[in-house]
Amino acid sequence: MEASDVAVGTIFLAQTVAGALGNSSLLLHYLVLYFTGCRVRHTDLILQPMIVANFLTLLCKGDPQTVAAFGVKIFLSDFGCKLLFYLHRVGRGVSIGSTCLLSVFQAIKISPENSTCSELKLNIPKYIGSSIYLSWILYLLVNVVFLMYMTGRRSNKNITILKNYGYCSTVHQDSTTHSLHAALLTFPDALCLGLMLWASSSMVLILHRHKQKMQHLHKTSSPRSSPEYRVIKTILLLVSTFVSFYTLFCIFQVCLSVIYNPNWFVVSTAAIFSGCFPAVSPFLLMNRDSTASRIHSAWVQNRKNANHVRKIYII
Incomplete structure (x- = not known):
């Protein structure tokens, strides 16, 4: 086993x-x-649902990649390869969709009352549940293509291999079919990426206008201290982190598509960037608010409600 394989496996x-x-x-x-x-x-x-999707993305990609990097190349059957790649892609897609929904929801929530989103601002909480279910259904259906051409390495003796992923491979496809599959898989991600960029730009613009307004009115309080500002800051950090890792992943994914038989370094680097966002995002979200502060707020609110009920009863 080479030192590079040990380093990749450790990562x-x-x-x-x-x-x-x-x-x-x-x-x-x-x-x-x-x-x-x-x-x-x-x-x-x-x-x-983003947490569940992150688990799927990490476990279905990180575990087999780790085992393969440490020298065990053939340990999955055809069914195992199909299932792991399918669940990984579904989890990755739902994670992207959840991040998109989070940024769009917050952008609409803080939009001015006289904006074009004013009517949608009142109704968007009703659409959250259906949007999450739609995201799962969409990526469950779109990624069915991985069940068609993924195969285990132990059954590849009589099949022309197009791509070798270390522990699994893809069977050969003609250029037309490959282009259709690539367009089908790329369109939902590109749509979510565009919506995230629009939502992030809107939030930055709204915050900038609000800051100018506060300075003009000579207010002593800063919007940076408000809980809403902290939420927006976290979402913007989350989106920028996603866009950065997604861009790097796309660069190596293009290399995988162009190169007929890519080497282990390109395959491993693409897989590493694919798992960066699910691994980093929970730590970014933890800074939003702590468990203790949420419980304390709920306890204070319950005390206020109990005192209010007691006063009514006494009266």
């Missing part, structure tokens, strides 16, 4: 473990909030 292992711990901590955060009776925010409903 995959560290990325998978860190991402799993981060997403587990975030999941535990929401479980604690649920059992303590805290109010569920609309953004929480969007982030919860």
